[in-house]
Amino acid sequence: MTTTIQYPRRKIIRGLLRGAGRVLLPLLTDLKITGLDNIPRKGPLILVGNHTAVMEAVLMTIYPPRQVEFMGATDLPFQGIAKPVVGMYGHIPIFRGNVSRQSMRMGLDVLKQ
DSSP: OOOSSOSSOSHHHHHHHHHHHHHHHHHHSOOOOOOGGGSOSSSOOOOOOOOSOHHHHHHHHHSSSSOOOOEEETTOOOOTTHHHHHHHHOOEEEOTTSOOHHHHHHHHHHHHO
16 A cells, blocks of 8 residues: 555654643643543544634644554644744644645545554
């Protein structure tokens, strides 16, 4: 099977970022997470956020029992520490206002793997 994207990818850097987040977030916030047992450890899965805050993407990155591959808009203005962190983690780019078959193929490839 020829794929447009390999999943999982960036295992070391993503593991380090997830580990750092799991240490820092409980120190900086009063956080309670429930329902993680509802996320299957194997098989295709789509997690969808309703974008109530940037913290939603952070939590969806750090706490699932397996690595998450994000699809996201390329035109978001990340600033401060978020810009290099998002760059290190990486995502499947979505070009808003345009049809992107490549982005769709990449997402489908991740689900197939």
